[in-house]
Amino acid sequence: MSLFNLIRQVAACLNDEAVIVTDVGQHQMWTAQAYPFSRPGQLLTSGGLGTMG
Secondary structure (H helix, E strand, O other): OOHHHHHHHHHHHOOOOOOEEOOOOHHHHHHHHHOOOOOOOOEEOOOOOOOOO
16 A cells, blocks of 8 residues: 555545644655645644754
8 A cells, every 4th residue: 555545545534624734754745745635724734844853
C-alpha cells in the first residue's frame, strides 16, 4: 500500500467534520496532496514554518 492510499484509507474512516493536523515533515506534504479535504480550514499545519528535530 502506498502512503497516499494509506492517507485515503484514514480519510474513509473519518467524517467531514474531522480537522486534520500535521507536524512538519514529508508527511505534511503527503497529507496536503492526498487527503480529500471537503471544506476550508479542515487542515491545520504550520505551513512549513516550524522546525524539525
